[in-house]
Amino acid sequence: SSPAARSKSMVMGEASRGSPSLQEGVLKAGWLKKQRSIMKNWQLRWFVLRADHLYFYKDEEETKPQGCISLKGSQVNELTANPEEPGRQLFEIVPAGEKDKAAMSHESFLLMANSQSDMDDWVKAIRRVIWAPFGGGIFGQRLEDTVQYERKFGPRLTPLLVEQCVDFIREQGLDEEGLFRMPGQANLVKELQEAFDCGDKPQFDSNTDVHTVASLLKLYLRELPEPVVPFFWLNLFCSPLLKLVYI
Known part of the structure; x- marks a missing residue:
């Protein structure tokens, strides 16, 4: 089946067979579109949230990530929908100001979910990771x-x-x-x-x-x-x- 047909997000260890999300410590996994910083086109990638890093893979079955976004000290923002482009659920991850070798770059990462509810789930999960060390992220936390x-x-x-x-x-x-x-x-x-x-x-x-x-x-x-x-x-x-x- 195509990646779009398998775009079901998985939370708290719910995982499909053979994917990296079977590994321990996965907080959320699912398909998102990521905008390339130079070409500005969109790539469909399998994202896995583990600890305070967001990994993305070419496919759900891959074990080696294409890249990694460090969430430590970062900020996540939902972006206002553009009436001229309905159905584009956009959010961004803004890395910390200080240099972090674990991050791919220091620019914002623009991501697109396939629905409002999917975006809400991702934003909440990422926000919990970012703010948990400071006593935040309590909605959805045990x-x-x-x-x-x-x-x-x-x-x-x-x-x-x-x-x-x-x-x-x-x-x-x-x-x-x-x-x-x-x-x-x-x-x-x-x-x-x-x-x-x-x-x-x-x-x-x-x-x-x-x-x-x-x-x-x-x-x-x-x-x-x-x-x-x-x-x-x-x-x-x-x-x-x-x-x-x-x-």
Whole structure:
């Protein structure tokens, strides 16, 4: 089959047979288009995110990468879509200012995903890698990893984001109609998510919309790799055998 037909992205070790993504430590893998810096044309390449490097291969079956993008100290940005070129989901990786021998060059790397959701997944995965050393990248990160990092700064049982959202909702939202049902301000939810993912700890004030905070909390819980109630218990309590026992 053609590369386009096999463009399914793979996250957290889901891998197809024989590909480099079968190796340990792969955070995400999938097809992306990469713009060549001189010719400005596009090349379809198989990308593998491992540790703090993004490797790209000519094909999914290749074991030797064509190149590598160092993510340490880098920045990843979604680019505004051009109405004249629909369907082009573009994002860029801007390498650190300091020279890094692991990086191919010090120019931005322009990449194209095949859908908005695919681009969102890549940007989130790369952002987690970039900001994880600074306590960021918590959306989509395992709950225990976030708590373990934050325990460096004091005893914690839950992530700071969860604590902060719950405290604010208790203070400002218990009498609010439609709490956790009515959506918050989508642009502000995105801004807060990006701030927490970048290692910042934005504070809520009396002007903050409680529905926005509730939406942020729901988004965090929804993006956990494993739900707060682990899959084991969900499967156990939802099994037909237990349903028969309790009916």
